[in-house]
Amino acid sequence: MKIITYQDSSYASFVKKLNRRAFPEHGVRELVSDIISEVATKGDEAVFTFAKRFDGVELTRKNLFVTEAEFERAAREVTAATKDAVKRSLANIRSFAKRSMRKDWSAKNAEGALVGERFTPFNRVGVYVPGGKAPLVSTALMTAGFAQAAGVPEIVGATPSGPDGSVNSALLYALQAAGATEVVKIGGAQAIAALAIGTKSIRPVDKIVGPGNRFVVEAKRQLIGAVSIDLLPGPSEILILSDKTGNPHYIAADLLAQAEHGGDSIVGFVTDSKALLGKVTKAIDAQLPTLSRPDYIKQVLKNGTFLLQVKSFADGVAIANDFAAEHVSLITADEEQWLPQITTAGAIYVGNDSPVAVGDFLAGPSHTLPTGGGGRSFSGLRADQFQRRTSIVRLDKESVRKSLPVIEEFARIEGLDAHGRSTAIRLEK
Template sequence: MKRVSFSDPDFSSFRAEFDRREDASDDVRQAVADILATVRRDGDAALVAYAKKFDGADLDVNGLLVTDEEIAEARAAVDDELKQAVAASLENVTAFAQASMRKGWETTNAQGVVCGEMFHPLDRVGVYVPGGTAPLVSTALMTAAIGKAVGVPEIVVATPCGPDGKINPALLYAVVESGATQILRVGGAHGIAAMTYGTESVAPVAKLFGPGNKFVVEAKRQVFGTVGVDLIPGPSEVLILADESCKPEFVAADLLAQAEHGKESIVVLVSPSANVLDSVEEALNVQRKTLSRQGPIDHVIANGMIFVQTENLDQAIDMVNDFAPEHLSLVVEGADELLDRIRTTGAIYVGNHSPVAVGDFLAGPSHTLPTGGSGKAFPGITADMFQRRTSYVKCTPESVAASEPYVSTFARVEGLDAHGESVSIRVR
């Protein structure tokens, strides 16, 4: 792991790099652009070719969608414990989403014009659920299930199959329970392209949701505008801000839980106390030996784990806002009083007894959160992202007359006399 301190000569340079604005490399951008163009041109045939190239799967253009028989098989294969866990998570996610939905309202302005907003669920959305090295059952619950709670009638899920052409039964079960109405056994940038442009098998969607690797994230960047996009969620990351009040073994466990994702995950511990850093490192080295995913964990410890000693708590909070972590674990004295000072993180877990994993799997808010510094602009997935807003305006003869002098002035200044006349003719 990397360890740095405020007393290091190059700490100011480290601080500058800590304030991230991540972007894809030229190679990734070009590779994704080529995939998007190919799928847009060749449709299902391109999906079959890319499934063979990237997943080693021999698919047929007539077999890209998951069948009812496969869904029934998955339902039969999943044990009762997982079904109960999925049901518990769905209950919480649904309740949180429905409580946070935006609702219509109206008001009357100073001229007597009635103005308001209406909110409707989107008609058709696409959800990307990563496959890869682990079946991310919870990601289906934290994405598609929110759309279902809001009332989206058509939810397309794209998720990569294995070399045998099948989707993990647990993942498939969760996807169906979360409200998917169509399931495409294709992942990667080509899955994003299919949902964006449509193919012979899949009609295009209005908006895309869900996390993915750097190619998926870049694909979402490139198709934004053709479709709506929720946010830019890439590889998992956590930053833990801890002081002497923390329990080092708890902090170490949370760091390892995020390191378990492997690959490009980033795991950071920030503390004003060198003793905290030492104690957590000691606990981490003990715990890591007991875990099953040693390869991914060791890779992240070597390449993506950073321990930072700051001069004081204020500097630590500034660094949190610079880094804009996907997950922030805030384990300091008076944590509740500090919440308002944290402005950029995707989700905050407060105190020694709030493990990130509770939020990952069960609590209710979506675990699909901004990464790579994008928390400075994006929130995590919320219910209102699945809603479309429409404003409305209702005038009476009296309110249009009261509005006419002001509209005429704007029309005169902007040289748009037809605009002015469309109001004045009603007053005359």
């Protein structure tokens, strides 16, 4: 862990680096570009080759998709407790989603034309669920569940299988419960390419959502335009900002929980209290030996964790906005003052009793959130991102008459006389 205070000579340079921009790495960009090209030219053959290379699984057209028998087996194997957890999480997701969906509207403009917007669900979306260290059942719910709530008729889950060609039963159960109409057993950049471009076996989708590693994120970045995407959610991250009122044991537990994701996860703690900084450090050391994934956590503590003492709480808020973390925990005696000033976080958890884990699994908002500084430009996944917006315009003769002078003036300025003529002709006898 890096432990730095505002009095250290390295403080200014370290804080400067926390103002992030999510630029792709050159090597990642090139590799992903090659994968996309292979999938575009060779289709299924490329998908099967990459599945063998990266996941160690032999896929064919016969076992590429999860079968009905596999779904049925998953439902039998999943415990009643898991089914109840899925049910309760989905209930909150659907309730939250319904409140955030955009609704059709119409009104008359100054010339009397009827204008408005219509919102319809995408026809077919791809939901990416990472594989690897743990079955991310909650990610299935917090992607497909929002698509289902928005009324998307075709939801394609994509997640890598194990070397034996199987997918975790709890994950399959969650995908089906959340509305997935098919599940394809592929992961990585090749899955994003196949969903975006299509192959002989995989029909392309209109939009791709879901988190992933840096290769998945880069594939989504490169394929914008070929397909709509949600945002660029990469490895997990948290920044906890606390004054002296923070509970050090809770803070340490939240930091360790995010470090549990391993890999390139980033974990940060910022405080204006020297005493609290010391207590949190001790609490991390005390709790770590009690956890079941110490190797993943130690890797993140070594390479992706910082504890920072700032001179003032206002300095901490500025750092939080520069860092634009996926999750921000805000713990302060004056929430009303400071909460409105956190403007770039993917999600904010307020107070000592608001663990990020509740947002990860149950609260209702999607945990698919911008990372890598992307919070400046993107917000987290929402139900309205599964809605296609269409503007509607309807005129009658009177609104055409009132509009004509303005249309003719713009047509004159821009040298587009056919535009003016197309409006004026509607008033001629």
